[in-house]
Amino acid sequence: MKTFKAFVLVSCLFAITGCHRSKDYEATVEITRKDVVRKDESGQALTSDLEFSYTECPGTQIEVIRGGKEFSECIKSLKLGEKAKVKLTHSWDPEGHWDYDVHQVNDCKRPPDPADEASFKTIRDCSDWNVNGTRVGFQCKYADKKDLVKKCPWFRNH
């Protein structure tokens, strides 16, 4: 009986962890903006924003990450328009959906801070909206991004 209980427990744990297992990815991005947000008395950057877009993924993905002192120092070498490699982790969010965090840009480490509210991402897949064969506007999907998720799986949030 004990063996059976242990088996059930292990199976459940395996099922839970197996369903929500984190995965690491590496992607190529293009740097579109770089700003120092806060400096100390000596003019050294304390926090910086780095904006980039995922060049290899379909649609529009604009992401802004904010990093601390070491990150600010490290990203000085990055230039606007330059391609960079980012490392990210796709994991299960306690809010009930999948999410990802960028934790490295080229060699610059950026440990995500859970209290950071300034970093954000706009992930959407836009296309023209046609009525009677004429373009009348646009439509941007924030969910059901099938093509995007197929190529860049870390954008999956369900």
Add this chain to the structure above:
Amino acid sequence: MAKSNRRAGPTKIQLLSLVVLVLVAVFAFANKVSAQGGATTRGGGGGAAAKAGAAKANPLAPAEAKADPKHPQPPGEHAGEPHDGAEKKEEKKEGGEEEETADQLKSAVLEDPAKGGVPIHKEGAYRSPFASPGKKQVQAKVGLMLETVEEFDIKKGSFSAHFFVSLTSDKPMPKVDLKATNGKVDEKELLADLPTFKMWKMAGTFFIKPDLHSYPFDTQELTIELEDDSNGQDILRLRTDVDHTFLDAGFDVPGWETAFVRGRILTHYYPDRFENDDLYYSRYKFTLGVRRFATSAMFTVFMPALVIVLISLSGLWFPRDELEVRSNATTPMLAAAVLFHFALMQELPATAYLSRADKLMMGVYACLFLHMLSSWIWFTVDEKHIETLFKWAKYVCAPLTFIIMACGILL
């Protein structure tokens, strides 16, 4: 003893349950009928007819209404209410527009008073007195950044929103005053008023017509419609700007998942309000699509309904000797189903069609009726058939229950 029980009629509990059930059902459906009777139409995209009606109903409306014949007061706003400072400012602004409208009317000529006395423009593409012949058309791109959506009430079909709107053009724009056509703008702050760049921060309440066909797996379209009624399409043509239409960082509508964002321009034509009312207007329509969380829908709507049916189904395994237990597994479930359905209806507006949840509940009612029928039939047949009926009730009702519920869920 057991034999004498077999021919006994419905028990007191059964009768009591039935009475309660009938009362609850009558109350629930009376409420639904009264809700349908009390449903009112809302102001919005189809406002032109309502606008014409409002003008007809009150031909001696105040100057505010005259200056802006296409935009009467939005729903919920009462003419008799005292005006505060903001409203006075609004009045002043509208007074300015009146002058501009008068300029447009000045160049119009009265050709034939027998045709209604409306002056027309002989030059230009439009004959309407509100047209501006001789002026060049400006194409302006509309950008919108939605900050927040609050108080989304699906029953009222209303929501409030805070957002920024920008207009950019390569040529100088005429004086522009964007107004909401499917609600009312409560706060409007002009942040930039340059000839080729204008920007406002707005907050307002808007109205939509919820689509509940797929409820509880529904997607609602929260629409903000803006139009400048003082400039026809002959001088101002709006264009969408996908690069400057966004949701704010951390944007979220509680209880809903953001599905899509749409921006479109409607070339809007009003049904003729007077002779030669042929001027088109550019209307910007921003739509935020929000979808109900599927997991939440499953647990709040489908799970209770399925549990009710399964409990009722379990009653089929009780033989004739346990009639009381058997009927207690079914009849109270019918009362529970009616109450549950009633609770669901309370959250939604009355509709002329059945939602997915309604279809599911119809399946639940059908199953419960079937299960009750399998017990009631015992009182109508000869005693010797009771055992056969007991067996066949299980064989027939159980698969039929699953088929009915599958239809209720999938159709």
